[in-house]
Amino acid sequence: MGCKTGMSRSSTPYFVVLFYVYPLKFAFTYVVKGFLHGFDQYGTMPDGRMEHVVDPSQAALLMVMYGIVRGRGRNAGVYHKRESTMQVVNLAEKFSGFSEYWSPRIAGELNGQHVKLAKLKGEFIWHHHDAEDELFFVIKGSLRMEMRDKTVVINEGEFFIVPHGVEHRPVAEEEVHVMLFEPKSTLNTGNIRNDRTVEKPGSI
Numbered sequence: 001m002g003c004k005t006g007m008s009r010s011s012t013p014y015f016v017v018l019f020y021v022y023p024l025k026f027a028f029t030y031v032v033k034g035f036l037h038g039f040d041q042y043g044t045m046p047d048g049r050m051e052h053v054v055d056p057s058q059a060a061l062l063m064v065m066y067g068i069v070r071g072r073g074r075n076a077g078v079y080h081k082r083e084s085t086m087q088v089v090n091l092a093e094k095f096s097g098f099s100e101y102w103s104p105r106i107a108g109e110l111n112g113q114h115v116k117l118a119k120l121k122g123e124f125i126w127h128h129h130d131a132e133d134e135l136f137f138v139i140k141g142s143l144r145m146e147m148r149d150k151t152v153v154i155n156e157g158e159f160f161i162v163p164h165g166v167e168h169r170p171v172a173e174e175e176v177h178v179m180l181f182e183p184k185s186t187l188n189t190g191n192i193r194n195d196r197t198v199e200k201p202g203s204i
Helices: 009-038 056-085 091-095
Strands: 041-044 050-053 105-110 113-123 134-140 142-147 151-155 159-162 168-183
Touching: 091 113, 091 134, 091 168, 134 142, 134 151, 142 159, 151 159
Parallel strands: none
Antiparallel strands: 041 050, 105 113, 113 168, 134 159, 134 168, 142 151, 142 168
């Protein structure tokens, strides 16, 4: 097999900062000093005094160079942030990373929403969410969602949305793997706080 060489996409932002942004800032410092030292001009004022004269074209050039260097640095930071969130997520790998039931893990986030993974088994508590809707997407197994007026069964490959304000209780006869889409403010036990409440879900 051939040996791969070169830098990975994840290391690109550091390459940009180390070999592009910093050298530009370093060069900019010395260019400024050169302009101020080599292009110093003095003119005679109407009252006979000698004053330092700044060539407008030189000042404009320096401002443009400063803007380019500063802009490149900011863009490198934005690029790095975007790259760090643009990853392929393998669900089987993520689910193998924890074993606790009813303890959701954050696997991603977008538009103020958390993408959570959870393993469920047994009965949860009756609860509701005052302001948040919840989407339950069953990855493995079969989940029974009990509500006060009806019960639905969510099978593997199916999802169900529980609107805010609706009291519900998830029940898993056997181990179930689910993916949840819900606002960041969503508490797993909703309006109830007890020993099953996870105040700050961990990331995975």
